[in-house]
Amino acid sequence: MRAPNHLNALRAFEAVGRHLSYVAAAEELHVTPAAIGQMIRGLEETLNMELFHRSSSGASRLVLTDAARAAMPELQAGFELLAQAVERLKASKARITVTVTVPPALADKWFLHRVERFQRKYPSYDLRIDLSLKLVDFTAERVDAGIRYGTGQWPELAATFLMRDEFFPVCSPALLEGEHPLRTPADLNHHPLIHDISMRTAPAFPTWRSWVQKTGNAGVVDCDRGLQINDSAAAIHTAISGNGVALGRTCLVERDIAEGRLVRPFPEAQPCDLAYYVVHRKDNGGEPAVAAFKAWLLEEANTR
Known part of the structure; x- marks a missing residue:
């Protein structure tokens, strides 16, 4: 008997043995009772043994x-293992959505211009990216992992250091020329300062005032004037457009500097x-998708 037929016959035998009825087994397997009977007879012939006999009690039934x-x-356990293996194969082909913030x-x-590399490395994972400014509740909003900026202390999350910035002035290359070219920090007084106030409540977040003080330029630069913008990316885009000088952050401006949209007029950094x-819930760090996302981020940060 060929293997597929043999397997079908064993499945028919297991169903009949469980129901002790050809009719019930046929309904479960979506075949006719005659087909069930034929498979059982074929299996008995192959095994050269009887599998069922009729009860000699009043009601004629299979025994x-x-x-x-x-x-x-053992036959039932084997079918259960087979079913688990099939489900595992199906799951391996299914795409998994990873929600990140x-x-x-x-x-x-x-982050976004690197996503293609994650998708190429992990083709079975799709990212759902939340760009909310607020700190999301990972459990309530079913977030798997993400990136946060701060001290690394969030009681409900596990946190792994990713990367740290330095802060330094950046501007359009056009501001190095013209009537008041940027040559020394004192020249900043001729151009609008762009203030990133997105983290004004965090004392450790550098500002133009702290940069001026820590780089020895106190009294040289009037650091209170200029534009106040509550979004770091918007502050950088304003500098790119030539409308002032921003206090840039390493990871947010390195690509614009490399591609010539921004320059560093002065070397001093704070x-x-x-x-x-990298953060995730404390109960899901071992999940393959979360582990993959975390490993990929750490690799990206190490190859900046």
Whole structure:
């Protein structure tokens, strides 16, 4: 008997043995009772043994032989393992959606142009990206992982250091020329300063005032005037357009500098205690999709 037919016959035998009825087994397997009977007879011929006999009691019904009854638990366990294997194969082909949250500015200037590399490395994972400015509730909003900027202390989340920025002035190359070219920090007084106030409540977040003080330019630059913008990416785009000088952050401006849209008029930089962290719920760090996203982010940060 060929293997597929043999498997079908064993399935018919298991169903009949469970129901002790050709009719019930046929309904479960969506075949006719005659087909069930034919498969059982074929299996008995192949095994050269009887699997069922009729009860001699008043009601004529099927009864498993002793040998068939002894084999039934292992046969049923085998079909259960087979079903699990089939489901595992189906799951391996299914696409898995990973919901992640990323600060909008980092997404704009660093994360989104790298996503294609994640998709190429993990083709079975689709990213659903949340760019909300607020700190999302990972459990309530069913978020798997993400990136947060801060001290690394969020009680409900596991956090792994990703990367840290330095802060320094950036501007359009056009501001290095013209009537008041940027040559020294004092020349900043001839151009609007662009203030990123997106984290004004975080004392550790560098500002023009802290940069001026820490780089020895106190009293040289009037750091209170200019434009105030509550979005880091928008502040950078304003600098690119030539409408002022922004205090740039390494990971948000490195690509614009490399591609010539921004320049650093002065080398002085200010470090920052805040940093970016990969975060996820404390109960899902072992999930393959979360582990893959985390590993990919760490690799990207290490190859900046």
